[in-house]
Amino acid sequence: MIEVAVTGKGGIGKTTLSGTLACLLSRTYKVFAIDADPDMNLAASLGIHTPITPISSMRELIKDRTGAEPGSSYGEVFKINPRISDLPESLSIKYDDKGNLRLLVMGTVDKGGEGCVCPASVLLKALMRHIILKKDEIIIMDMEAGIEHLGRRTAEAVDLMIILVEPGLKSLETAYRIKKLAGDIGVTRIVCVVNKVSNLEEEAFVVKKLEKMELEVIGSIPRDEMVVKSDMEGKPLLDYPQSRALKSIEKIAKKYFKQ
Numbered sequence: 001m002i003e004v005a006v007t008g009k010g011g012i013g014k015t016t017l018s019g020t021l022a023c024l025l026s027r028t029y030k031v032f033a034i035d036a037d038p039d040m041n042l043a044a045s046l047g048i049h050t051p052i053t054p055i056s057s058m059r060e061l062i063k064d065r066t067g068a069e070p071g072s073s074y075g076e077v078f079k080i081n082p083r084i085s086d087l088p089e090s091l092s093i094k095y096d097d098k099g100n101l102r103l104l105v106m107g108t109v110d111k112g113g114e115g116c117v118c119p120a121s122v123l124l125k126a127l128m129r130h131i132i133l134k135k136d137e138i139i140i141m142d143m144e145a146g147i148e149h150l151g152r153r154t155a156e157a158v159d160l161m162i163i164l165v166e167p168g169l170k171s172l173e174t175a176y177r178i179k180k181l182a183g184d185i186g187v188t189r190i191v192c193v194v195n196k197v198s199n200l201e202e203e204a205f206v207v208k209k210l211e212k213m214e215l216e217v218i219g220s221i222p223r224d225e226m227v228v229k230s231d232m233e234g235k236p237l238l239d240y241p242q243s244r245a246l247k248s249i250e251k252i253a254k255k256y257f258k259q
């Protein structure tokens with residue numbers, strides 16, 4: 001069982017990588033793809049375009065399981081260990097026929113900042129803990145852009161953090177800050193993937209900078225118009241077998257997740 005969080009600067013390719021990895025890994029493992037970005041669009045990268053109610057907006061469920069109205073906080077009595085064992089299955093959207101890939105859309109939580117114990121966040125955290133207990137499963141979490149989520153500790157149970165970078169100093173600076181904060185909250189394994197690479201010089205530039213930051217690079221993904229096409233057509237990248245980006249992500253999946 002491994003929980004993977006995909007992070008990095010805004011627009012770097014987190015949702016594309018999360019969605020594609022989730023599809024690829026579901027050939028071998030049971031995968032929960034978790035949309036942990038309040039600006040939810042992981043479903044779209046899987047080719048799902050029907051509206052999905054995020055768990056944080058399920059008022060009845062939150063009330064039923066925690067005993068408190070969503071939005072209530074300190075002073076309110078609610079169960080901090082809600083019953084959730086049935087939820088990962090019942091709340092997730094089955095993506096494939098075999099049910100090896102399931103999507104969970106979290107929604108917005110933790111508005112109260114670090115240490116917030118609002119009912120919605122209690123429920124979501126309990127849910128995450130429960131999924132983590134099972135074997136032969138992989139969680140792929142599509143995180144919010146930047147580093148704010150780390151300050152709020154939504155990534156604290158993560159085994160592997162993939163930081164996406166691109167040729168350019170801005171995403172490298174974000175990566176450096178993410179590395180530091182992830183280390184502070186106890187994420188032990190932090191690696192990088194370089195995305196949107198146009199040529200060898202660009203790749204060498206980023207790899208050299210990452211080496212200086214002592215960040216391991218586990219792969220690079222070319223800039224590929226098929227990724228843009230898949231986004232325009234609203235289909236998963238797996239539907240474009242010619243995509244060079246897809247081939248690179250397959251390589252990462254094979255090497256790193258023993259596909």
Ligand SMILES: Nc1ncnc2c1ncn2[C@@H]1O[C@H](COP(=O)(O)OP(=O)(O)OP(=O)(O)O)[C@@H](O)[C@H]1O
Nearest residue numbers: 010011012013014015016145222223224227228231
């Ligand atoms: N390898 C690539 N080649 C070309 N375009 C790419 C590549 N990877 C991502 N893109 C494009 O970059 C844009 C952002 O990608 P994506 O939505 O996956 O990033 P994100 O990090 O999840 O963004 P956000 O921070 O907004 O959540 C999309 O238009 C996508 O098509």
Ligand SMILES: [Mg+2]
Nearest residue numbers: 014015037041
């Ligand atoms: Mg995204």
